[in-house]
Amino acid sequence: MDGPVEGAAVLVERDGAVAVVTLNRPERRNALDGKTKAELRGALEDVAADAAVRAVLLTGAGGAFCAGQDLAEHAAALREDAAHAFDTVEQDYAPVVRLLATMDKPVVAGVNGTCVGAGLALALACDLRVFAEDAVLGTAFSAIGLTCDSGLSATLTRSVGEARARELVLLAEPFNAQQAVAWGISGRVVPRDEVGAAGRALAARLAAGPTAAYAESKRLIAAAWGRPLDATLAAEGQAQARLGLTADHAGAVEAFLAKRKPAFEGH
Structure with missing residues (x-):
């Protein structure tokens, strides 16, 4: 910029x-x-x-x-x-x-x-x-x-x-x-x-955090008002599935098991 x-x-x-x-x-x-x-x-x-x-x-x-x-x-x-x-x-x-x-x-x-x-x-x-x-x-x-x-x-x-x-x-x-x-x-x-x-x-x-996860969380919270429980559960499941494919998630799990701090890249 x-x-x-x-x-x-x-x-x-x-x-x-x-x-x-x-x-x-x-x-x-x-x-x-x-x-x-x-x-x-x-x-x-x-x-x-x-x-x-x-x-x-x-x-x-x-x-x-x-x-x-x-x-x-x-x-x-x-x-x-x-x-x-x-x-x-x-x-x-x-x-x-x-x-x-x-x-x-x-x-x-x-x-x-x-x-x-x-x-x-x-x-x-x-x-x-x-x-x-x-x-x-x-x-x-x-x-x-x-x-x-x-x-x-x-x-x-x-x-x-x-x-x-x-x-x-x-x-x-x-x-x-x-x-x-x-x-x-x-x-x-x-x-x-x-x-x-x-x-x-x-x-x-x-x-420095998991910005892909933050984005999914923002969408879920914004949509939560007035949404039926089943729709919320489905949306959460879909968001978790998308995040499950990210390098951030895989790296954080490995970091947890290795007892080290994760490094998030936003993808």
Whole structure:
């Protein structure tokens, strides 16, 4: 991957087998305008397709992770053509969330500060999270007369349960990282200045692991909600059969028998 482009709203850095994707509008708390959404989608498409990338860290520059939609841009879109102001939900937000949730490699969110609205949805679309201990989180949507988008109605409900999700969405009150973890939004809570290092370390640990198995696990977990037991058992059996043919599995079994640490290559 090339180095950062001057004026880029999204930065991509390679750190070994980890791709660090950074929202880069710190002066706007990394709010998502059209340029940022387009660059984020492109960056995620690139790292998802790059076989040399085995794990991804998504984070924000400065003191925020992501403040959600850029409301100045949104207000202009409403004034210009309210009927099409929300085309961005399908055109931009949905593809980004789909990439985070379904790419065949683990994604870590390094939540280094403010994380609200679509920003919270991005964090929940990732597989694992590291929170700054002073991060402020919130759904925010109903505070401006809107409902959830970017998958938040599903990911938040699955994390905290329906009753808590209703409270967080309808009241739109901010909450902190400690509350998030206590309520079921899994994540590690660290001092703000340690989020970057902790996120990179977690992503590097995943990158060194059985990434083919991680990909199968992501698909199984995502599909588990509402799927009949027999269908789940069948899907698990098929996934295990595919993984049984990988060099990672064969090597790990031999390593276990030889009492040595396995080396995973992702195939």
